Structure formats: structure tokens, C-alpha cells
Amino acid sequence: MARIFRRPRQLHPVAELNITNMVDLGFTLLIIFMIATPLIQQEQTIPVNLPVEGKKAQEIKNFSSEDTPVSVGILVDISGSMSYKLERAREAVVQFCEAANPQDEFFLITFANTPQLMTDFTNSAEQLENDLLTSRSKGQTSLLDAIYMGVGKMRGARYARKALLILSDGGDNHSRYTEKDVKSALRESDVMVFAVGTYERYVATREELLGPTLLNAVAEITGGQAFTVTNAGDLPGVTRNIGTQLRHQ
Numbered sequence: 001m002a003r004i005f006r007r008p009r010q011l012h013p014v015a016e017l018n019i020t021n022m023v024d025l026g027f028t029l030l031i032i033f034m035i036a037t038p039l040i041q042q043e044q045t046i047p048v049n050l051p052v053e054g055k056k057a058q059e060i061k062n063f064s065s066e067d068t069p070v071s072v073g074i075l076v077d078i079s080g081s082m083s084y085k086l087e088r089a090r091e092a093v094v095q096f097c098e099a100a101n102p103q104d105e106f107f108l109i110t111f112a113n114t115p116q117l118m119t120d121f122t123n124s125a126e127q128l129e130n131d132l133l134t135s136r137s138k139g140q141t142s143l144l145d146a147i148y149m150g151v152g153k154m155r156g157a158r159y160a161r162k163a164l165l166i167l168s169d170g171g172d173n174h175s176r177y178t179e180k181d182v183k184s185a186l187r188e189s190d191v192m193v194f195a196v197g198t199y200e201r202y203v204a205t206r207e208e209l210l211g212p213t214l215l216n217a218v219a220e221i222t223g224g225q226a227f228t229v230t231n232a233g234d235l236p237g238v239t240r241n242i243g244t245q246l247r248h249q
Contacts, residue, residue, distance in 0.1 A: 069103040070246060071121070071157035073150040073191075076132065077168035079112045081208075083137040085198055085232040089167050090132050092196070092235035096165060097125030099243030105158055108132065111146035112139035113174055121156065140174035147193070147218065148177045151185045163224065163246055165239065166195040171211035179214065183221055192224040194242045198232050 074096070076089055097106065108119035108128050118131045143166075150164045172179075186193065195215040199208065212228055219226040227238050 067101050068161060069101050069105070069159045070161045070163060071154065071159045072100075072104060072106050072162075072246075073109060073153055073164045074106060074128065075109045075111065075115075075146045075150055075164060075166045075168075076135070077112075077141060077143065077166075077170075078110045078135045078137045079141040079170075080138050081141075082169050085169060085235075086135070086137050088198075088232040088235045090129065092167060092239040093132060094125065094129055095236040096239040096243045097128060099240050100125065107153055109146050109150055109153070110135050111142050112137070114142055115146035115149045117149070117153070121158070141168070141170055141172055142174045142176075143168055143170075143172040143214070144175035144177045144179060144182050147182050148185055151182075151189050151191055154189060154191050160190070162190060163192040163194060165242065166193065166215065166218075167198075167235065167239075168195070168211070168215070169198045169200075170208040171206075171214050179217070182218065186218065186222050191222060192246070193219045193222045193226075194224045194246065195219050195226040196229065196235060196238050196242070197226065198229045198235060200230075 074093055076093065078086060082089065093108075100106075103123070105121045105123055106119070106125070106128055107117065107121050108131055109115050110118050110132070118135070119128050122128070147164065147166070154162050154164075195218065197212055197215050199211060212226070215226040225242075227242075229235060229238060
């Protein structure tokens with residue numbers, strides 16, 4: 001009986017892993033990352049041709065977290081109880097403006113028995129300071145009327161980002177509008193409220209006692225914030241921090 005001889009199967013070598021190519025790939029990705037990172041941290045404008053007849057090439061912007069212009073209404077309480085705090089309030093306004101973008105615009109409303117527009121929209125912090133220097137403290141506190149006026153004034157703002165900064169030392173005791181009216185107006189607007197209340201350690205009236213609650217309620221519904229200080233000397237530092245926070249949210 002014939003024997004059948006089978007050839008032994010040839011073993012094919014297993015493909016070797018090319019370590020050199022992997023190192024080259026990793027090094028290339030690292031270089032790309034190092035080049036791309038600074039670019040994505042800056043605002044880039046990329047022209048894009050859109051397939052629309054009769055239209056010019058439009059631009060798509062990638063917005064970074066850099067400073068953007070803001071429209072700000074500054075509301076300063078000049079009622080009688082602010083007499084010895086008014087100088088610090090003026091300084092607080094200056095500090096707030098010093099933290100501003102040069103393109104920011106401001107208006108100034110002071111309020112006592114009634115609110116009054118002291119400065120229309122301006123880019124000049126010096127003008128705000130000068131107009132506030134002419135203010136004298138007297139009368140009662142029409143806080144809610146001042147906020148309502150500020151919201152209305154914001155309809156003429158240049159920028160999409162809008163905020164009210166309130167400096168006061170108590171609640172409201174002389175307004176025509178109610179808290180409900182003001183909250184309704186704020187909900188319909190796109191205005192954030194930042195408030196700084198400077199209060200006595202021992203309050204004399206119910207309005208002063210309710211002051212912090214009122215400012216907190218108004219700021220909260222807009223996504224803003226209310227701050228309480230018991231030392232008027234702390235006002236400038238607080239407003240400067242608000243200015244920085246507002247422009248980099």
C-alpha cells in the first residue's frame with residue numbers, strides 16, 4: 001500500500017508592529033494640538049460662501065470668553081439716609097466704570113422722592129462722576145420707580161448685554177409702582193440686576209428692614225445678584241468686582 005507524504009505547512013511570520021510609525025503619528029498630533037490651541041482661544045472670523053443667490057459671503061464668528069461691550073444703567077439712592085454714604089457711592093461708581101470696556105455705555109439715574117435721569121447713554125465715566133457730584137441727599141426712597149424707569153430706558157440700549165447696578169441703603173417708601181409691577185417688567189426684559197445694599201446694623205424703619213429682601217428678590221429673578229455691606233467703605237471694592245463679573249460671565 002502506497003504511503004502518502006504530506007508536505008509540512010509553512011508557518012507565515014506574524015506581522016510586526018511598526019513602533020516607529022506610531023511614534024511619528026503621536027508626534028504629529030502633538031504638533032497639531034500645539035498649533036491649534038492658541039487659535040481656538042482667540043476670536044476667529046471665518047468667511048463662508050453660503051449657497052444663496054444675491055447674497056454676499058457671510059461671516060461666522062466663534063465667540064470666546066473675552067470682554068464684550070455692555071449697556072449698564074446705574075441707579076444711585078440719594079435719599080436723606082444716604083447723606084454720609086454718598087461720597088462712597090460716588091467712589092463706587094468710579095470703580096465700577098474703571099473696570100469697564102472702553103466701548104461700554106452707561107446712563108445714570110438718581111432717586112429720592114422721585115427718580116431722575118441725570119446722564120443719558122454715554123461712554124464717558126468722567127461725565128457720570130461729574131453729574132453725580134451735583135446730587136444732594138434728601139427726601140424719601142422711590143427705589144421701585146427708579147428700577148422701572150431703568151428698565152424702560154434700556155429699550156434704547158445699543159448692546160444685547162444689559163444690566164442695572166443699584167446702590168441703595170434701604171427699602172422703598174415712596175414709589176408709585178409696586179414690587180409686582182417691577183418684577184413683571186424685569187421678566188419681560190433682558191436686563192440683569194446687580195444690587196449693593198449698604199445697611200445700618202440697627203434699622204429704624206420697616207422699609208429698611210425689608211430692604212435686603214427686596215433687592216435680593218429683584219436681582220434673583222433676572223439671574224443677577226444682590227450684595228449686602230455694613231460698611232460704606234466696602235462699596236467701591238464690591239462694585240469693581242461686579243463690573244469684572246458682569247463682563248466675563
